[in-house]
Amino acid sequence: MPQSPDRQVTQTRAALLGHDMRNAISDILSGLELSDLSSMDYAMAQQLRAVQSAARQLARLSDEVLALVSGEALPSDTGPAVIQLPEFLQELANRWPTSAANPVGLTLKMGADLPRLIGTPERALERALVNIIGNSMKHTPKGVVTLGVTLDSHEALRFTVRDTGRGFSDEALARLFELGGRPAASATPGTGMGLHIVRELVDRIRGRLDIANAPDGGAQVSIILPRTAWAPGVSLQSAENAPPDLTGKTVLVAEDNLTNQLLIRQMLETLGARCMVAADGEQALNLLRRLPIDLALVDIEMPRLSGLDVITSWRADETSKGADRLPILAVTAFVLSSNRAQIYDAGADAILAKPIMSLESFGQAIAALLAKFGTPPQVACEQTALEGTLHLDRLLALAGEAHGRELMSRLIQDFATVSMGIERALTNMDYAEMRAHTHVLISLAGAVGSSTLQGKAEQLNDAANSNDNGVISKIAPGAVDDLAEIRNWLAQQNETRFGEERA
Known part of the structure; x- marks a missing residue:
């Protein structure tokens, strides 16, 4: 049903107000991020930390209010x-x-x-x-x-x-x-x-x-x-949420706000990148045309040439030269779906909403973008399938002394059965068998506290349900390696706790 003119005016005003609200909150958060709280007395530093925390919540709440006013469906907060x-x-x-x-x-x-x-x-x-x-x-x-x-x-x-x-x-x-x-x-x-x-x-x-x-x-x-x-x-993406290592990459930051320039540059340099900063759209486009750039972060609202114009012009240059596609992350305070559609239509590959809440969310946005291009960055620290003995200790405590040995034996056997079943399903590309064994693995991995393997098991189970061979081929080898690591660890724990060799 077509929207009434009054409704359209309300939504337009909501979009503009939302943009200005996010910019104002972004300035507050950026200024606080750049403040050296360690040089202040304890009471003042605590007060500023309270303001910072409240501003972050205000940014999240403003998104929800804007969605209610405009009728937009912003990303749900009910999922994983x-x-x-x-x-x-x-x-x-x-x-x-x-x-x-x-x-x-x-x-x-x-x-x-x-x-x-x-x-x-x-x-x-x-x-x-x-x-x-x-x-x-x-x-x-x-x-x-x-x-x-x-x-x-x-x-x-x-x-x-x-x-x-x-x-x-x-x-x-x-x-x-x-x-x-x-x-x-x-x-x-x-x-x-x-x-x-x-x-x-x-x-x-x-x-x-x-x-x-x-x-x-x-x-x-x-x-x-x-x-x-x-x-x-x-989820796998969340389990591998260590900051990306951007060492050796040159990143263009197209942003006219000086505070945001400094904040984004500091975060990129923390991730190892070399930064080139453009204060307006024309300067950004000139730098893209003159220098080898690995990644571009482009503010949408800039003087002289808007971010949309920068992205559109650069995509046209790529097409005319037959050049590889440059990963472009649009950074914007506009968050409504109509704005996002316009940004994607211009040629952006992903969108990061202002204010930028943390180095972690910033790094994850960049990692997700680069992963789309088939060359995900190395992470700053390696993930392991094992996260300590805490969960195993709890399981054995719940089982009691009389049944601890039996529980450990069953765990070892269950992991062996699942491991062989997944390898067999992978060899035969048997979706039904993959579904059955990964369903069991979700519970087993959670029982021993391996969120990394649990996430992979969930992805494999989803892929098997949708017959997605591509995802299975990508995720399964890592899951098999994790299974081997956990099986060896369980054998060592069994020998240490109960004096038995691996069955």
């Missing part, structure tokens, strides 16, 4: 994701530094056996925790607010916010999840929407809420994520 849990938690804690204006602050307590990576949509988890912590802060004028993160039985991940306030009244407990459910007699300002929002977010990430008054006073709100919710299997 990877969060580096210690860093995520520390950044969250930075949002509430202790100060004269906020004497409560937030105390972070992390269990010693927490996973380093979790596969949970970051926006939803962050928003839920921010709402819970914010509520606790409002209801705790003095005392302590604590965020504790632990692994419960069966590896359920628990995020618990406790405070030393008054706790929930009986009326509040009865109306916890109602929209605007704050009791009329409550003297604390607010809308009563916080826990309503939290429940929706926690449902989205397949967790559950546990809300009560703590035995020693105050409120206690927990988000509990079963293992199937926080560790569904890290």
Whole structure:
């Protein structure tokens, strides 16, 4: 159905406002990234870290608001994701530094056996925790607010916010999840929407809420994520998310904002690249025509010649000369699908939205782009199929002393069966057998804590379901090597723990 003129005007205004919002937030984040916080006193540095964390969340929330206003469907936050849990938690804690204006602050307590990576949509988890912590802060004028993160039985991940306030009244407990459910007699300002929002977010990430008054006073709100919710299997791309090594590559940065120039240049040089910077579109096109460039990062909105014009002109040059295609990453604050379509139509190979949140996301965007050209960059550190003995220790502890030997024997046998089955399926290109064995491998790899192999098993299983020989041929050899590594490791663990040679 055609859109009404008023609707089109609203969407256009939303796109323009969204662009300006992202540019403003980008300037804030870029300035904070370039600030030397180590030279400041502790209190000031903490305050700036809180501003930085809040600005990052504001950038994510502005995308969602823009999508609601414009009717756009931005990338979903309900699918697989990877969060580096210690860093995520520390950044969250930075949002509430202790100060004269906020004497409560937030105390972070992390269990010693927490996973380093979790596969949970970051926006939803962050928003839920921010709402819970914010509520606790409002209801705790003095005392302590604590965020504790632990692994419960069966590896359920628990995020618990406790405070030393008054706790929930009986009326509040009865109306916890109602929209605007704050009791009329409550003297604390607010809308009563916080826990309503939290429940929706926690449902989205397949967790559950546990809300009560703590035995020693105050409120206690927990988000509990079963293992199937926080560790569904890290995808291959996410498991190999080490920063790319761009040593020896020359990268053109076409960007007119001086702060963004400096930030992007620093990140590229950290990844080993040699940078050429152009302050406007004409200069960028001239550099492309004069110098050998391996990768171009092009801002869309530049003076003298727009980024779209730069990309279009360069693609025309390539066609006329019969030259190889240059990887081009468009960097833009325009995020709506109509903008993206226009950028891709001009000849960009990928889009990176401003503000750039971290070196990790920046590096992953570049790695994904170069992978499209069949020459993925080397990563700065090698990945291994093994990530320590923690998961095996837990399995053996759950099995108990009487059954530990039997469990280890079954693990070794199951891995041997799966390994032989995958090799046989690969030789015969038997999709049914590949599906059967990779389905088992997903669980086995998760049981011993190998997210790398688990991700490969999931990709192989998906490829076998769609009869995708190309993906299978690409992924399977690495999975077979990982299986061999894990089988040897299990044999060593068996001998060390139970004094038995490999069966």
